[in-house]
Amino acid sequence: MREYRFLAWLADLLDSKSKGDHKNEFHRHLKWLLEQGENRQPQIFCPYCGERLVSLFALYRDYREEKVFDFRHAYCRDCFRDKCHPSTIRGEAFLFSFFGRELNSWERPLAIDLFKEVFGLQGRFTRRKAFDFFADPDKQVPSSVILPATMH
Numbered sequence: 732m733r734e735y736r737f738l739a740w741l742a743d744l745l746d747s748k749s750k751g752d753h754k755n756e757f758h759r760h761l762k763w764l765l766e767q768g769e770n771r772q773p774q775i776f777c778p779y780c781g782e783r784l785v786s787l788f789a790l791y792r793d794y795r796e797e798k799v800f801d802f803r804h805a806y807c808r809d810c811f812r813d814k815c816h817p818s819t820i821r822g823e824a825f826l827f828s829f830f831g832r833e834l835n836s837w838e839r840p841l842a843i844d845l846f847k848e849v850f851g852l853q854g855r856f857t858r859r860k861a862f863d864f865f866a867d868p869d870k871q872v873p874s875s876v877i878l879p880a881t882m883h
């Protein structure tokens with residue numbers, strides 16, 4: 732997850748260099764891996780209703796009117812609408828492309844902890860674990876419940 736920005740950058744670079752559909756094996760694998768990170772199903776139930784799997788965390792405005800992510804709470808879609816803080820701007824889905832953003836030094840580890848918890852990834856996230864996780868079709872979001880990336 733710390734390497735996500737590098738991988739996304741590399742994929743873009745290879746995109747810009749490859750003409751048409753001529754992608755080499757590594758390039759195809761990289762694109763596939765990045766796409767897998769966008770369809771993983773969170774594994775924990777919503778702490779508010781206990782009925783649905785979580786799907787969102789909040790971006791809110793803090794007391795200084797700055798935009799801050801709330802990495803301490805995860806909600807299902809319904810509970811997000813009902814229970815999130817009034818200063819919430821929008822919900823963020825658990826997509827691994829989140830790690831492609833500018834995050835500051837204290838945000839990144841909190842975001843990693845939240846994602847690890849939500850996806851049931853205990854301990855160190857090794858390459859082996861990452862591969863098993865991203866390659867497992869059972870951890871894919873069923874297509875019937877794919878959510879939009881943001882909610883307003």
Ligand SMILES: [Zn+2]
Pocket residue numbers: 777778779780781782783806807808809810811
């Ligand atoms: Zn809920």
